[in-house]
Amino acid sequence: xxxxLQLIPVGxxxxxxxxxxxxxxxxxxxxxxxxxxxxxxxxxxxxxxREQYTGxxxxxxxxxxxxxxxxxxxxxxxEDCYTSGLNFIFGQAVMGGREAFVALPRLRQSFYxxxxxxxxxxxxxxxxxMHEFGHTWGLSHCSDLRCVMHFxxxxxxxxxxxxxxxxxxxxxxx
Numbered sequence: 698x699x700x701x702l703q704l705i706p707v708g709x710x711x712x713x714x715x716x717x718x719x720x721x722x723x724x725x726x727x728x729x730x731x732x733x734x735x736x737x738x739x740x741x742x743x744x745x746x747r748e749q750y751t752g753x754x755x756x757x758x759x760x761x762x763x764x765x766x767x768x769x770x771x772x773x774x775x776e777d778c779y780t781s782g783l784n785f786i787f788g789q790a791v792m793g794g795r796e797a798f799v800a801l802p803r804l805r806q807s808f809y810x811x812x813x814x815x816x817x818x819x820x821x822x823x824x825x826x827m828h829e830f831g832h833t834w835g836l837s838h839c840s841d842l843r844c845v846m847h848f849x850x851x852x853x854x855x856x857x858x859x860x861x862x863x864x865x866x867x868x869x870x871x
Contacts, residue, residue: 700728700729701731701768701769702726702728702770703769704719704730704731704772704773705734705759705771705773706736707738707772707798708735708738710774711775714773722826733770738758738776739754739757741754742754747779750800751779751780752779752800753780755778756790756796756798759798770795771826771829775800777800777802790829790830790833791833792832793832797826797832798829806818809852817856827845827862831846834869835869836869842858844866845861846862
């Protein structure tokens with residue numbers, strides 16, 4: 698039996714994106730991806746001064762989902778997020794744990810004043826899910842510039858890397 702990865706909308710997330718991701722993840726991973734129930738955005742996690750949500754609050758909302766045997770949860774939140782020491786994050790995960798999330802706004806061209814590119818947005822989202830999912834497996838950042846586990850300090854880094862694990866990272870996850 699395949700292990701299940703649930704994509705959890707944290708607040709409202711485009712259903713077309715979720716369906717596309719289920720299909721794309723099914724081609725990239727040996728695990729079944731399904732869409733889980735939406736959870737509310739944690740209002741207490743909003744930092745008024747920064748106008749961003751804390752990554753820790755998003756992870757806490759995912760951790761509060763009862764464990765029904767689901768192997769991994771990857772939340773998708775359409776809000777800008779940050780964590781201590783960083784101006785923003787594309788996502789965050791519990792290293793070796795069950796929960797991870799990806800923040801969508803900075804993966805869109807329109808965030809930077811450019812026309813939307815849905816295909817590029819989908820590819821970026823897939824890469825960031827694969828990256829955060831890797832952290833739940835215990836993978837740290839990889840020095841291979843093409844590996845999906847390479848750290849993205851900017852959107853250019855995300856665009857430059859591939860959507861797959863390098864052979865060394867793949868070997869670590871079996």
